[in-house]
Amino acid sequence: MKGKAAEADGSLYRITASVPPDSGEQLSLLLRHPDQPDNSKVLKVAIIGAPNAGKSTLSNQLLGRKVFAVSKKVHTTRSRSLGVLTEDDTQIILLDTPGLTTPSKVKRHHLETSLLVDPWNTVKEADLMVVMVDVADRWMCNRLDFEVLKCLAQHPDIPAILVLNKVDLVKAKDRLLDITAQLTCGVVNGQRMRVRPVIKPPWAERRPERDSQFSLDEGNVGHDGNHELNSVLSKEQLKALSSQRGWPHFKDVFMLSSVDREDVETLKSYFMVAAKPGSWQYHSGVLTDQSPEDLCTNIIREKLLEYLPQEVPYSMTQAVEFWQEGESGELNISVKLYATKDTHMKMVIGAAGQMVAQIAKEAGEDLSRVFLREVKLKLSVKLRK
Secondary structure, eight states: OTTSEEEETTEEEEOOOOOOSSHHHHHHHHHSOOOOOTTOEEEEEEEEESTTSSHHHHHHHHHTSOOSOOOSSSOOOOSOEEEEEEETTEEEEEEEOOOOOOHHHHHHTTOOTHHHHHHHHHHHHOSEEEEEEETTOTTTTTSOOHHHHHHHHHOTTSOEEEEEEOGGGOSOTHHHHHHHHHHTTTEETTEEEEEEOOOOOTTSOOOSSOSSEEEEEEEEOOOTTGGGOOSSOOHHHHHHHHTOOSOTTOSEEEEOOTTOHHHHHHHHHHHHHHOEEOOOSSOTTOOBSSOHHHHHHHHHHHHHHHHSOTTTGGGOEEEEEEEEEOTTSOEEEEEEEEESSHHHHHHHHOGGGHHHHHHHHHHHHHHHHHHTSOEEEEEEEEEOO
16 A cells, blocks of 8 residues: 555545665665556655755655755755655655765765765756755755855756745744845745735734745846856856855745645645656655665664764764564664774763663664554674774
């Protein structure tokens, strides 16, 4: 029943796809011929933004399962992976990208150099770009990240929408209107925007997708010749971009909290409507292209980032030592964590082994929800000299 609509009490509900715990099974599912209907539709969505804007949280909410690691620290997503959302005749492929970054940050956080290339490659494949901005970050929300601007300028032919995330953390809601005006250069869908706050009576129904109403003046605003941009930007274009705060070519703007299901449903409906007739790329049972082992190590890294200070999690490596299904269907996993310093190793183990036990417990619970079975995860820590 994975990915299919099922009938219960006369109403349709959908069972969210899960990930097989066996890598061979997952691979054969990925290679399986798509079971698409005659009138199939598809949409590839690249979610881009500065590190820690909430891209993976949004992807998880859209998919209905946690398949991408999430933490408060930057660069939790270390490589490109995708999620597949299949409903009725429509397949939405979510290209979850690492935060757009720079060479100096790659060196500082011991990151893979693929982080510099991955997001750019992802965007080329997309039918729609979603630019996420964390509006709760006072320093970052008043202008688009320069790497994001470069990405938008290099792909002017791909439609883009702006998603203001974490709006629930902004107390003064009128600030959202100012932020929108700055990040869109006052232009949405080719029309000059005049922002008019909406004062809602207390009994008014909550509108999930926006906290404000945009009034668009008549008459289209020109595209400033942006379609003539080459994929490689000239020095003049880069200089012009560096003084730019926003992007005047967004098709739409959403204000949401990616942890609010109702808000996310609104964005999902938008994707469903935007999907174009085309062949599905994956079988409806596919949830992600990550292998079960990758899912496991990513979730463990998420916990390391959550519990350990500063640079410690970034310098650690992992090796899956044991992966076997038990007699009762449970999954037994053993992973070795390698630390580069003795002090780091002691931090991971914690007093009387409490820290490593807590990480194993939480990661195991998360994996149980993805593999739909009990997961017994054992972690051990070793010093790698």
